[in-house]
Amino acid sequence: MTRQMTGAKMIVQALIDQGVDTVFGYPGGAVLPIYDEIFQQNSIKHVLVRHEQGAVHAAEGYARSTGKPGVALVTSGPGATNAVTGLTDALMDSIPIIVLTGQVPTFMIGSDAFQEADTVGITRPCTKHNWLVKETDKLSGVIHEAFHIATSGRPGPVLVDIPKDVQFAKGEYTPKAPSKSHYKPQLKGDMDAIVELVEAIEKAKRPVFYTGGGVINSGPAASQLLRELVGATGFPITSTLMGLGCYPASGDKWLGMLGMHGTYEANMAMHGCDLMINIGARFDDRITGVVDKFSPNSKKAHIDIDPSSINKVIRVDIPIMGDVGHVLEDLLKVWKSRGRKTNTASVAKWWKQLEEWRAVNCLKFEQKGKVIKPQYALTRLEELTKKYDRYITTEVGQHQMWAAQYLGFEDPNRWMTSGGLGTMGYGFPASIGVQMAHPDALVINVAGEASWLMNMQELGTAMQYKLPVKQFILNNERLGMVRQWQELLHGERYSSSWSESLPDFVKLAEAFGAKGILCSDPDDLDDAIMEMITYDGPVLFDCLVEKHENCFPMIPSGKAHNEMIMGEVDTSTAIDAAGKLLV
Amino acid sequence: MSPLKIKKGANSHSAYNLRPNFSDVEERHTLALLVENEPGVLARVIGLFAGRGYNIDSLTVAEVDHIGHLSRITIVTRGTPQVIEQIKAQVGRIISVRDVHDLTVEGASVERELAMFKVTGTGDKRVEALRLADIFRANVVDSTLSSFVFEITGAPEKIDAFAELMRPLGLADVARTGVAALSRGE
Numbered sequence A: 001m002t003r004q005m006t007g008a009k010m011i012v013q014a015l016i017d018q019g020v021d022t023v024f025g026y027p028g029g030a031v032l033p034i035y036d037e038i039f040q041q042n043s044i045k046h047v048l049v050r051h052e053q054g055a056v057h058a059a060e061g062y063a064r065s066t067g068k069p070g071v072a073l074v075t076s077g078p079g080a081t082n083a084v085t086g087l088t089d090a091l092m093d094s095i096p097i098i099v100l101t102g103q104v105p106t107f108m109i110g111s112d113a114f115q116e117a118d119t120v121g122i123t124r125p126c127t128k129h130n131w132l133v134k135e136t137d138k139l140s141g142v143i144h145e146a147f148h149i150a151t152s153g154r155p156g157p158v159l160v161d162i163p164k165d166v167q168f169a170k171g172e173y174t175p176k177a178p179s180k181s182h183y184k185p186q187l188k189g190d191m192d193a194i195v196e197l198v199e200a201i202e203k204a205k206r207p208v209f210y211t212g213g214g215v216i217n218s219g220p221a222a223s224q225l226l227r228e229l230v231g232a233t234g235f236p237i238t239s240t241l242m243g244l245g246c247y248p249a250s251g252d253k254w255l256g257m258l259g260m261h262g263t264y265e266a267n268m269a270m271h272g273c274d275l276m277i278n279i280g281a282r283f284d285d286r287i288t289g290v291v292d293k294f295s296p297n298s299k300k301a302h303i304d305i306d307p308s309s310i311n312k313v314i315r316v317d318i319p320i321m322g323d324v325g326h327v328l329e330d331l332l333k334v335w336k337s338r339g340r341k342t343n344t345a346s347v348a349k350w351w352k353q354l355e356e357w358r359a360v361n362c363l364k365f366e367q368k369g370k371v372i373k374p375q376y377a378l379t380r381l382e383e384l385t386k387k388y389d390r391y392i393t394t395e396v397g398q399h400q401m402w403a404a405q406y407l408g409f410e411d412p413n414r415w416m417t418s419g420g421l422g423t424m425g426y427g428f429p430a431s432i433g434v435q436m437a438h439p440d441a442l443v444i445n446v447a448g449e450a451s452w453l454m455n456m457q458e459l460g461t462a463m464q465y466k467l468p469v470k471q472f473i474l475n476n477e478r479l480g481m482v483r484q485w486q487e488l489l490h491g492e493r494y495s496s497s498w499s500e501s502l503p504d505f506v507k508l509a510e511a512f513g514a515k516g517i518l519c520s521d522p523d524d525l526d527d528a529i530m531e532m533i534t535y536d537g538p539v540l541f542d543c544l545v546e547k548h549e550n551c552f553p554m555i556p557s558g559k560a561h562n563e564m565i566m567g568e569v570d571t572s573t574a575i576d577a578a579g580k581l582l583v
Numbered sequence B: 001m002s003p004l005k006i007k008k009g010a011n012s013h014s015a016y017n018l019r020p021n022f023s024d025v026e027e028r029h030t031l032a033l034l035v036e037n038e039p040g041v042l043a044r045v046i047g048l049f050a051g052r053g054y055n056i057d058s059l060t061v062a063e064v065d066h067i068g069h070l071s072r073i074t075i076v077t078r079g080t081p082q083v084i085e086q087i088k089a090q091v092g093r094i095i096s097v098r099d100v101h102d103l104t105v106e107g108a109s110v111e112r113e114l115a116m117f118k119v120t121g122t123g124d125k126r127v128e129a130l131r132l133a134d135i136f137r138a139n140v141v142d143s144t145l146s147s148f149v150f151e152i153t154g155a156p157e158k159i160d161a162f163a164e165l166m167r168p169l170g171l172a173d174v175a176r177t178g179v180a181a182l183s184r185g186e
């Protein structure tokens, strides 16, 4: 079945056919025909953001919290260039989004027309794929293909650039059909490699599961299979920043996050293991520390859908190319059929060691005096919100790492953070995207004051659409993470890392019609957090915290997992005690 | 294990990560990519090489299947085995790339390049240039009283050798196509 319609109508029709219910966007000359079509229908909600970067991050938040692709619509030129950060962010974190950009009419391309930019050229390196559509007849097919590519294999951002004359012209609409695309990533893992991994699992004395965002991208079934595997083998599990929630933080096999600001037990387990099972993670440099010294005595298996991730940074012994869910299913089948064997005695001994590392209690802190410690603020936030249907987004900096350390995630798709790109300004618009997808949920953006200011204009969006997003700002009046590096690595020369001339956040909230809450006393904190949660509308929570708190543990760049800095207070004793426990 | 002690205020412990070099020996590989013949496809491939810091020794591209809209890109690149593996995997990730072949490892292959040389001069040097061209089976495709343009095809090394010989004989200009390569046999 085909139908004649304008390109603009086709776009809306294709989005409807793809099951899109929400589009985040910002209009301009080159997308007016599309906005005209959006005006004349009721199937798709359009959220008018206040900056195109916000639209893309909101689409990311929507995607990450639902498992469905997010959609953003922006105009040509500046609209498109403003989308670049979000596209790069989504590429680094493998988030499926579709960005539609307007373009000057085909006959004006190349003439330096008003608001012309080489959008496909600019976004080629920051998209999984992109298209400039020059014929209306091809438009709907390209949009369907764009959804296919964004969501299959390793997910990622795609962009479709649509000249204005293509939007006006009539053409034939091709409905969504089973994809005839050449792009068909392999989902099933190689059986021989899976059997090899099963054999390694049966023999391992000191195993560890090292999991990442790939588990979450694979879908809820993959998290379920992972839980089954961990439960059945009794092996310890850690995860990257991107993987939090794939295994419950309350689970007894959970070691906490690993990496630069990961827990002592997780990093020590990675260093001392004899079998590392990487499931959907990518040996990022924040994870490995210096690669020469990375987990020197382990056999390494790596399950990844992207062949280029395998052997990119760390050479592995058992590479398995495939989708996490599919591979785990086969792995469990084979392992069960061979009698569910593990080296129980040795693994029990390993757990003894792990328990000793756990006992170091690397995340302990002391809340004393009248200044709120950021760790304390997050511990209280966790305590008071964990019973809710809760989604957390973050900005980037110390607060982000503390949120990863002190908040617990029981399920996938509940934690939205900018991992690979580390984009300050991500969290607020992402929280808007999450709230659009989950109107009744409690959505909290754990923010730093500096990051939050980077996309603060979105307070207007939150107000307009009555999105009760809670902005929990850990205000240390510092670019805290930068200040920490300067303290530890640049001789305490604090070059431009003070947040000067900060606004009065309460008044700022009120200027937009939102609620502002200021809290500076630990004794008031619980009441203030409850006030934030129960208020029906957007809240800006200005939590004044200790200004010079550092985030520990920390593996400084260039160091190995067993060379963590543990903290200022008890550093030497903690490490000495722990050092003796080392295998 | 000794804990890393970073003294506050000290510079000498500044610990920035340097990527370790997997110091294997560099190899030369000829890759043949079958790509969709669409606008921007070459930019995708070249952009990847530039963006990730891979070498391109030579590159040729032309449509090879008009009906199927397919082009063939032949790239000669250089890197440690690990880098070569990464290049192939990264190139394979590009949606418009249908197929990646490493002709250097996938059995025997033949490589050919076409080059044109302009050699100027008179007298003995001119005679010697012509004599050498004959030995190398280069054709004269243009001549004036004081210049020749030779055309030569062959493996890149043969063309390199011919260039070396022409240099003292009045080599004025060179144009090379880059390598085209195919696997041998069926």
Ligand SMILES: Cc1ncc(C[n+]2csc(CCOP(=O)(O)OP(=O)(O)O)c2C)c(N)n1
Pocket: A395, A396, A397, A398, A399, A400, A422, A423, A424, A425, A447, A448, A449, A450, A451, A452, A474, A476, A478, A479, A480, A481, A482
């Ligand atoms: C867009 C962007 N610019 C710069 C940086 C570098 N950077 C990383 S953390 C940070 C400081 C963040 O300060 P704040 O948001 O207040 O968080 P804090 O570390 O104080 O918790 C900076 C500048 C970045 N990650 N992103």
Ligand SMILES: [Mg+2]
Pocket: A397, A448, A449, A450, A474, A475, A476, A477, A478, A479, A480, A499
């Ligand atoms: Mg700060």
